[in-house]
Amino acid sequence: MSDLQRLLGYREPIFNASMAGAAGGALAAAVSQAGGVGMIGSPAAPKTEWIEQQVQHVASLSTPWGVGFMAWALEADLYPLEAFLDFGPSLVTLSFGDVSRAAALAHEAGVLTAMQVGNAADLERAMADDIDIIIARGGEGGGHGRNEAGTLPLLQLATAQQQKPVIAAGGIGTARGVAAVLAAGASAAWVGTRFLAASEATGHKNVKDAIQQAGLDDTTYTRAFDVAQQLPWAPEFGGRALRNEFSDTHADLSTWAPDEQLRLEMQEARAEARTSMAPVYAGEAVQFIDSVQSAAEVMAELAGFRKVLADAASRFA
Ligand SMILES: Cc1cc2nc3c(=O)[nH]c(=O)nc-3n(C[C@H](O)[C@H](O)[C@H](O)COP(=O)(O)O)c2cc1C
Numbered sequence: 001m002s003d004l005q006r007l008l009g010y011r012e013p014i015f016n017a018s019m020a021g022a023a024g025g026a027l028a029a030a031v032s033q034a035g036g037v038g039m040i041g042s043p044a045a046p047k048t049e050w051i052e053q054q055v056q057h058v059a060s061l062s063t064p065w066g067v068g069f070m071a072w073a074l075e076a077d078l079y080p081l082e083a084f085l086d087f088g089p090s091l092v093t094l095s096f097g098d099v100s101r102a103a104a105l106a107h108e109a110g111v112l113t114a115m116q117v118g119n120a121a122d123l124e125r126a127m128a129d130d131i132d133i134i135i136a137r138g139g140e141g142g143g144h145g146r147n148e149a150g151t152l153p154l155l156q157l158a159t160a161q162q163q164k165p166v167i168a169a170g171g172i173g174t175a176r177g178v179a180a181v182l183a184a185g186a187s188a189a190w191v192g193t194r195f196l197a198a199s200e201a202t203g204h205k206n207v208k209d210a211i212q213q214a215g216l217d218d219t220t221y222t223r224a225f226d227v228a229q230q231l232p233w234a235p236e237f238g239g240r241a242l243r244n245e246f247s248d249t250h251a252d253l254s255t256w257a258p259d260e261q262l263r264l265e266m267q268e269a270r271a272e273a274r275t276s277m278a279p280v281y282a283g284e285a286v287q288f289i290d291s292v293q294s295a296a297e298v299m300a301e302l303a304g305f306r307k308v309l310a311d312a313a314s315r316f317a
Contacts, residue, residue, distance in 0.1 A: 004133065004165040004187035007112065008064045008090055011035035012303050013182065015167065016295070017192030018042070018068020018093055019143060019201075019281075025057030026200040030295035032063040035303070037091065037188075039066045044073035046080050055087045064090035070144075071097030071115075072234065078105060085109045093135065096144060096237050103130035116169065116190075118146030123158055133165050134158050135190050139221065140171030142193040142283030144239040147221040152184065159185030173285030175304030179312070182305060191302065193283040198295040204273035208292060210280050214242050216287040224250040225279035228266045230258055242280040 005013060016023055016031040018041035028038030038061075040054050058065040067084045071094045074081055081092065081102055092106040095116035103113045107130060114133035117123045126134050136158040138151025149157075151170040158166045168181035169190035178189045195201055197208045223238040224247050233239075241247065246269075250256075269277035 002165065002187040004167075007165075008037060010037050010064050010188075012299060013186075013188035014178065014299060014302050015039055015066075015188055015190045016195045017141075017143075017169065017190050018066070019192050019196075020044070020070070021281075022196055022201045022203050023192075024202050025054035026202075027195060027198060027295055028054075028065050029057040029061060030198070030200045031195070031299060032058065032061050032065045034296045034299035035063070036299055037064050037066060039068050039091075039093065040084075042067055042069050042080050042084070044070055045077070048083060051080065051083045055084070059087050066091030066093065068093035068095065069102065071095055071099045071102060072232065073097075074102045078102060081105060085111060091133075094131070095135075096234070099129055099131065114167065116145060117154070117158070119148040119154070120157060122146070123154070123161075127161065127163065131164070133167060135167045135169050136186070137190070138170030139240070140284045141169055142196070142219070142240050142286070143281040144233060144237045145170075146236060147238060147240070151181070155181060155184050155186060171284050173288035175302055175308050177285070178302050178305035179308035183309060183312070189302070191285075193285040194288060194302070195295060195298060196282055196286075197289050197292050198298055199292055200295050206273040206275050207280050210242055210275045211282055211286055212290055212292070214282065214286045216284055218242055219282060219284055219286060220247050222247050222251070223253060225266070227253055227256055228259075228262050230263055239279070239281055240283050242275070242282055242286070244276050244278075244280070246277045247279075 012035040014036040018039040020041040020043040023041040032038035066089045093114040112132045115131045116135040116137040136154045139147035165187045168186035173194040220243040
């Protein structure tokens with residue numbers, strides 16, 4: 001048993017990634033009940049009603065659950081974190097921004113903190129920050145983050161420090177992937193994309209259909225969707241999404257100026273889940289999704305890592 005497993009009390013070393021728009025309370029509860037750590041992904045400015053609805057799924061669980069935030073959004077307003085802390089999460093993740101105030105607040109409430117890091121400088125900062133757990137996230141991963149280091153080199157650097165527990169993220173979509181990161185010293189796997197088409201994940205049918213049809217070569221790393229929507233993401237955090245007509249024709253941002261008409265068009269495309277224009281954030285592990293499954297089925301598949309590790313051990317004994 002790893003130190004992190006002892007600390008958090010999970011059975012399976014698998015966390016669903018906190019994904020705004022996809023990982024609500026229903027997915028987190030299903031993952032937690034299947035033995036992993038279920039994470040709710042908070043949007044930048046959630047309403048109280050939304051928070052209460054998500055928490056209803058997890059608050060009475062005897063298994064661990066947590067909630068993840070975009071740190072840049074908490075810099076402006078700590079309310080979403082304060083509201084979630086009232087319901088007793090086991091873990092809070094703070095990624096993509098200054099974490100000092102938010103981490104202090106979580107620790108005052110006795111809650112562990114984690115942060116996604118995407119390069120060596122991030123890792124160094126996270127070692128100095130008030131952060132308990134490092135999530136080493138490679139550029140293969142879906143959604144926002146850096147596109148600098150791959151999961152494996154970053155993970156090897158992070159596990160070598162041997163001071164804070166490390167969770168691996170980015171491109172993990174099968175039992176083999178989980179086995180690989182555990183063998184490289186991770187305490188657990190942080191899995192986002194593989195859960196996107198789970199029946200408990202929130203997301204329009206068009207989005208889940210596109211996810212099932214896409215493969216390894218169909219993702220792109222881009223800021224085009226954020227620029228079009230005029231979202232306040234820092235430029236170093238683009239996002240990995242499925243390539244579509246919009247990302248193909250708007251690869252070059254150097255000539256872009258804010259355009260209200262385009263912002264409205266993108267808003268409409270998102271509302272209608274028109275996947276030729278709207279972003280479908282997903283990482284390279286989209287290759288491993290070809291049907292809608294329950295989160296429990298995905299967890300059972302990923303938990304096959306034990307057999308993969310045993311097979312590897314006997315092959316190289
Ligand atoms: C649809 C989607 C939404 C995401 N939203 C968030 C988020 O709100 N906060 C966050 O910290 N990370 C978010 N991420 C990134 C994940 O936490 C994680 O880094 C990524 O999913 C791991 O790689 P994988 O997708 O290959 O499993 C999101 C990822 C996806 C695919």
